[in-house]
Amino acid sequence: MLKLNFNEEGLIPVIAQDYRTGEVRMLAWANEEAVRKTLETGYAHYYSRSRKELWKKGESSGELQRVLEIRVDCDEDALIYIVEQEKNRACHTGERNCFFRNIQGERIEKPLPFEALPRLQEIIQRRLEEKPEGSYTVKLASEGLDKVIQKFGEEAVETLIALKNREKGEILYETADMLYMLSLALTLNDIDVKEVMEELIKRMK
Template structure:
């Protein structure tokens, strides 16, 4: 753990630590760590922070059950901030009961349901929202209402268009058709009650997996 000595702590021996969901990249919370909490985190595999108010080690989730399992740890270019890649147990990082502490939109002064993450996850959140709260004139709701026959037909059509775009070697068309195909696949997932997170978890499990013989 020699790298700890290379970190730049503040005058109080603390360093800011940002917790990020290891699957979809959502920013969940920010807290403080010191050498002791970093060491304890690395030894236990569960994140420990330093509580500035209580001036003691803080095992995240010990009281709430919302533990954070460490999946990776990085530092920024100046070595004065830590980025924790974590698996959030219970999908709640904030003491308010929300998934992320970053839920207040400054422009609207309203709470947002989902924290910023990758574009695909945000798209699926919109689709799920349409499913729960249908909107008149929504193409997504039209697909969901007509069900598998309509959705699967569209997936077939979009797959064919994606293939043709690839055959034509047109990068812009390939990107557009890939986006259309992905959207309709996500609508199908929502219709089948399969979350996008489950798909991402499958991909995560395949990271570094042994290569398959063709």
């Protein structure tokens, strides 16, 4: 195990990054005991500088973080916990992560590119649960998996034609259409987009 460089207070900063979406859920601090407890239990532990005590994330809120891996930086003075976030929510304000504003104080509304597919699938899942009036996703799903697969096939063909035409705008538009239909079809098959990504990663050398 790597020797960590704790600061003069015996602490090291920890970034909690989501395994599925890549979003930074929070930045907190750990002492040696918190790191040890995290390794022992598989759940994120931190050290609260205000309460001056060891702290298991989510112990009262249920917003537990299962830690899949701990990463260490080049100087051994910062950590990343790669986490699966219970309740898909990590911030005490009720937000999904603590970094929900930019420096101008504006709320961040849109995901970043690497978050696009997992966040799209979350939207699809929410639509299918809540069935809001006028939702295209709900309408399509109500017509059944065959209809969704047919639409996916149509969008794949349109993507193919766009690629053949070498028209950038058309390619982006049709590929996005196709990925939406694919995401819906995967969701109806109870498959998480991350599982497709895991399959891709397995093949990487």
